[in-house]
Amino acid sequence: MAALLLCELPVGNREARSWILGQVTLLASRAEADLKFVGSEQGQPGEPPREMIAIEVASIDLAHALRSAWASDGRLPSIDMRVLQLHAVPRAEFSAALFP
Secondary structure, three states: OOEEEEEEEEOOOHHHHHHHHHHHHHHHHOOOEEEEEEEEEOOOOOOOOEEEEEEEEOOHHHHHHHHHHHHOOOOOOOOEEEEEEOOOOOHHHHHHHHOO
């Protein structure tokens, strides 16, 4: 089952951003991951904005392994990472909300 590795880092952390995107490129070349989106989020008043990088990973085990390996890497001290397991949602479950 696929998973989403959600990386959150301070806006402007170009070194970490480039490193993560480089890792995604390597993983994508092996069909193990795919970049889903890069976006930014304004924090609460007084908090700096954060950047989000979402990576779809082929399996939940690989997502946990990547999070563990990347968290222990000294280049990424200010990055928060979460692993979300993705679930298939049959079209019938949300089509009623679109067409009442």
